[in-house]
Amino acid sequence: MPELPEVEVVRRGLERWVAGRTVASVEVLHPRAVRRHPAGGADFAARLAGRTIGVPRRRGKYLWLPLEGGDLSVLGHLGMSGQLLVQPAGAPDEKHLRIRVRFADDTGTELRFVDQRTFGGLSLHEIVGDSAEGLPDVIAHIARDPLDPLFEEGAYHLALRAKRTTVKRALLDQSLISGVGNIYADEALWRAKLHYERPTGTLTRPRSTELLTHVRDVMNAALAVGGTSFDSLYVNVNGESGYFDRSLDAYGREGEPCRRCGTPMRRRAWMNRSSYFCPRCQRPPRSAS
């Protein structure tokens, strides 16, 4: 269940194993895996066949494969349980194999999209005009991510100040900053000693800068060890799990001592998810209960 670091690990794997290869044929095994491709699975397969894949790109948790010629990109999102695997062509099908891409070379490997919960998927998008990166317009609303050199810190801070929401919601709002999910939001908030319900309007510029620094630090730390994984659901493009979960300070640590002050960490149900925090280091704002 990937956030930015995991998706970046997948992107690098695709760059290593898939870029430059020409598609021979595509098999769509589950319609939900191509539901963002309005023309359907048969159209997806037909239009991808014969095309050569360029250098994979990423923004936040989305990744896309520009096709040579520049007119089309394959957009991918892993959702909660998606994996992109490069497997030997003869390997047994995974239980939740949704899409298979065969290549027109003798490498003997194929690309597989495997996704238990089918929240993720692949789709094809026409690229208009001057998009040198082949960014599909359906993700134009996704903000640049904090590891993008063109991410604008000043604009981010102003957007935070203008919003009437809480800091964790803002971290998860992909139109403000992309790539941050529930795990890294909790980790960055713990590092910044901020309560998840802190109103964004109360954040000073130094405070939001500090928070952003923690977001980047925790993502870079995760990237350095190949992304976070709790179980076999998340596997990178070569079939290997990440091990960053061993270094998490907040997420999943309910009842365990805070690594700063020793106070037992707490978990709160929040937006159909969980927030983990230290009740001593991360004091709730006055208005919150």
Next chain:
DNA sequence: CGTGGCCCCTGATTGC
């Protein structure tokens, strides 16, 4: 309009 609630799915785990 911005914000927050709901829902899409499958499977593992927990609790009665």
Next chain:
DNA sequence: TGCAATCAGGGGCCAC
């Protein structure tokens, strides 16, 4: 052991 409830790291959609 069996079954139901709960939970899971995402994000689009739609009331309000």
